[in-house]
Every structure is written in structure tokens, then in C-alpha cells.
Amino acid sequence: MAVYGFGKDIPLPNADIYQVTEQLKEASFLQITSLATGGNFTAPTIFSLGLAPWMAGMIFWQLLTLTKMGGIDQMPKEKSDRWRNLLILLIAVIEGYGTTYMLRDYFSEFTQFQVFQTCLLIVAGAFFLIWLASVNTVYGLGGPSLVILFGMVSSYRVPVAQITRMILVEDLWGRIVLAILVGVIVLGLIALALIFERSEYRLPVNRIMNTADMQKSAYIPLKLNAGGSLAFMFSLTVLLLPQIIFQYLADSYPQNNVFWWLENNSTTTSFFGVTLYNVILFALAVLFAQVMLDVTDLAENLRKNGDYFTNIRPGKETKKYLKQKQNATAFIGATFTVIVAGLPLYLGVIWPEYAAVVLMPGLTIILVGIITSIILQIRAINTLSSYEKLL
Structure with missing residues (x-):
């Protein structure tokens, strides 16, 4: 660092x-x-x-x-x-x-x-x-x-400085109300991001080697927001590449109004650019959710081990069932990501001076995702080193 x-x-x-x-x-x-x-x-x-x-x-x-x-x-x-x-x-x-x-x-x-x-x-x-x-x-x-x-x-100092200036221009009671409102919104975003980051949809599975007691807790977990923070980070990167290409084309062919329009409207400073960004954000959230879990391999492993879902035949039917559940959870996670991290950017187009402030919900999702993953890594390391030596 x-x-x-x-x-x-x-x-x-x-x-x-x-x-x-x-x-x-x-x-x-x-x-x-x-x-x-x-x-x-x-x-x-x-x-x-x-x-x-x-x-x-x-x-x-x-x-x-x-x-x-x-x-x-x-x-x-x-x-x-x-x-x-x-x-x-x-x-x-x-x-x-x-x-x-x-x-x-x-x-x-x-x-x-x-x-x-x-x-x-x-x-x-x-x-x-x-x-x-x-x-x-x-x-x-x-x-x-x-x-x-x-x-x-x-x-983070940029949006924090803008919010602080907004609070300081008010009178005493206005400052108190705004400070409380901002605090509630920030804490609410952190809580919401943490809930979606840790939530999972559990599919009960029958494992033939389990006892009756163990069978009650056997399940396949599907993360509700598997690609949320990753989608936000990567979507901006994907949008950067065409922006650079459009800029070069617009400068090389100044008489071409199409290139000029694309250069000026393919960023998050225009309604078209924000809409394009939200489409990319939704698509990447769905993509990452599917990359996180290969349902083909999972269905094949379940078949080989003799494990199955109730009333679902092993093989193709199991794969189809898993795919349906995966698509459903991916849609929920992608919708949440777009609502929290994508839609506020429209406010940044209307009020450009607050473009950094409307990014805070998306940045909060990333921060919660990264910090949570680091905490889980530390826990895993502690678990591995917590066993006593046999000799």
C-alpha cells in the first residue's frame, strides 16, 4: 500500500x-x-x-x-x-x-x-x-x-466535504436536522448493503450419506447479491473503454456529428450515459452471479454423489432447477444494485455540483463488500490456525 x-x-x-x-x-x-x-x-x-x-x-x-x-x-x-x-x-x-x-x-x-x-x-x-x-x-x-x-x-473526502458544506449553510436547527438525516441515510445504506451482501437463498438438498438430524440442515446456498460490489466496480471500467474510443473518433472525424454526440453523451454526466451505465451494471451483476456458481458442475457433482432435490430428477432437470433459482436470485441482486448504485446518478446529471455525493450509495456497496471479504479471510485464517497440534 x-x-x-x-x-x-x-x-x-x-x-x-x-x-x-x-x-x-x-x-x-x-x-x-x-x-x-x-x-x-x-x-x-x-x-x-x-x-x-x-x-x-x-x-x-x-x-x-x-x-x-x-x-x-x-x-x-x-x-x-x-x-x-x-x-x-x-x-x-x-x-x-x-x-x-x-x-x-x-x-x-x-x-x-x-x-x-x-x-x-x-x-x-x-x-x-x-x-x-x-x-x-x-x-x-x-x-x-x-x-x-x-x-x-x-x-471519500470529496463527497464528505460537499455534504459538510450543505449542512453548514443552514441555521442551527437546519444543521441538526440535516446531520441526523445524513447519519440515518448512511447507516441505513451500510445496513442494507450488509444484509444483501450476507443474505443467501437456501435450497434444501437430500444427501444420502447424512443422518436424519443432519439432513434437516443440508442445503445449497445461493448468494442474493453475488456480484453487487464487483458489478459496480467493473461497470465503470467497461464504460471507460468506449468513451476513449469515441473521443478519438470524434477528434479524428470532427465533421461526424454521430461521433461527437457519442463522445459527449456516453458518460455518467448525461441521461443517455447513465441509462447505458445502468444497463451495463444490471448485466454485469447478473453475469457475476452466474460466474460465482457453475450450475452445470454442481448438478453433475450432485448426480455423482447420489444427492438430489425433492421431486427433481438428477441430471438435466436438476441443472434446469438450479438455473431457474440462480436467475431469480441474480435478478433480485442486480435490481438492488441498480436501484442503490445506478439510479442516484440521474440526480448527478440534474445537479452536476453534487455528482460526487450521489456516488456514495454505490461506494458504500463496494466498501461493505470489500471489508466483508477481508473479515471473512481473517476468520478463515484464524480457523485454520486455531487447531491444537496432535503431538
Whole structure:
């Protein structure tokens, strides 16, 4: 975390950092994206992209795996990792070049060498951060999520400062009422996020090796919000990639009104962009819920072990039953995520000065999800080390 915190403040060369920082203050969409990816779009630094290329690459790779195109799901792990990393590299180059192109007006000389140098540093910084997150996955707690948590906590000061200013402009009683209202809303969001994070839908299962007493507590759990916090983080990343492409196309073809409209309306600062974001958010929440549990493998394992659901035949009928239940819980979780983390962004379009404040529900979901996973990791480690030695 010390290395990451230090790297976030190392500026890129060739550009006027003060002018760029002023420009980036107006790019609210980029700053919102950086909150959920561990990046830094408040200033041009080597960690500006954060984990965005890795997150987008994982999404696209997961989609390719689900389609089983070209036998991709049967690839050896080494070969699969190599192709996945190449996809992440391609995305990093696109996003790195897009970021460099966005800053072109603030270069001392916008030469091809400077573009190449800056893009190379941004891509290298992103891959170094990906490596750092992978090291934390092996030796630390929280995996890549800890990088995002670090960036989010440090960025929370913006919405907190805006809310504080809203309270201070009121009279004494107005301040008291607003402070209580904000406290109730924040605590309510935390409680709601925690409930959905820990809730699960249990499917009673008959296990032939269980005794009658044990049979009563045998079930298959389906998390109610399996992909909520992940969907919020990854959806912003997915929306960033087309935004960079639209920006490049609009600058390359200035007479094309379609590219210009897409560039200005595909972010969370417009109604169309927020609607597009909510569609992506819902789809990713459903996707992550299905990725978390492979019903095909589960149905096959139940059949092999002789376990079954009451009045459901093993095999295809069991798979169909599990798929129906999985889709139902995924729909509930995705709907909750969109209502809490997606719909408030429409208020940010109406009142742009409060764009950071309306992000707090979504950020709360991420924080609760990450902190809960770290707590569960710590509990698992404590459980493993709590057994006494036999000798």
C-alpha cells in the first residue's frame, strides 16, 4: 500500500501538470471511474489507469470463456493466462493512448516520441499495479480489492466535504436536522448493503450419506447479491473503454456529428450515459452471479454423489432447477444494485455540483463488500490456525 500510495503521486513527463490537473477537475466521469479502479484521474500520474485494463480484460475474457468459442474453456492454464494477459495488454494500450491523446493540448511538444513515451509509462504503470495486486493476492489480504479500497477511502473526502458544506449553510436547527438525516441515510445504506451482501437463498438438498438430524440442515446456498460490489466496480471500467474510443473518433472525424454526440453523451454526466451505465451494471451483476456458481458442475457433482432435490430428477432437470433459482436470485441482486448504485446518478446529471455525493450509495456497496471479504479471510485464517497440534 505504501508503494501504491507513492506511485499515485509520480507525475507523467512532457505535460504541464498544473494545467492538466485543472482540466481533469472538470472530467467528473474520469474521476468517478478512478474511484472504482484504484486509478488517479485527479492528476496525470503513472498509476492513472489503475486496475482498469485488468478489470475490463477479466470481463471480456469471462464472456469469451462462457461462449466456449474455439475451445477457450478447455485451454491449459498457462496458455489461457498468456492469452488473457495479451487481451489486458491490448486494452491497456488503447486506454493509455486515449489518456495521452486527451492530454495532447498540454504537452510541451506533441510529438510521436512523446506520445509513445507517455503511453508506455501509463501502460507500464498499470501492469506494475496489476502485478502488485497479484502479489497481495498471494501474500496479503483482500487481493486486488485492497488497492481499490485504498483509493476509495482517500477519495471519500470529496463527497464528505460537499455534504459538510450543505449542512453548514443552514441555521442551527437546519444543521441538526440535516446531520441526523445524513447519519440515518448512511447507516441505513451500510445496513442494507450488509444484509444483501450476507443474505443467501437456501435450497434444501437430500444427501444420502447424512443422518436424519443432519439432513434437516443440508442445503445449497445461493448468494442474493453475488456480484453487487464487483458489478459496480467493473461497470465503470467497461464504460471507460468506449468513451476513449469515441473521443478519438470524434477528434479524428470532427465533421461526424454521430461521433461527437457519442463522445459527449456516453458518460455518467448525461441521461443517455447513465441509462447505458445502468444497463451495463444490471448485466454485469447478473453475469457475476452466474460466474460465482457453475450450475452445470454442481448438478453433475450432485448426480455423482447420489444427492438430489425433492421431486427433481438428477441430471438435466436438476441443472434446469438450479438455473431457474440462480436467475431469480441474480435478478433480485442486480435490481438492488441498480436501484442503490445506478439510479442516484440521474440526480448527478440534474445537479452536476453534487455528482460526487450521489456516488456514495454505490461506494458504500463496494466498501461493505470489500471489508466483508477481508473479515471473512481473517476468520478463515484464524480457523485454520486455531487447531491444537496432535503431538
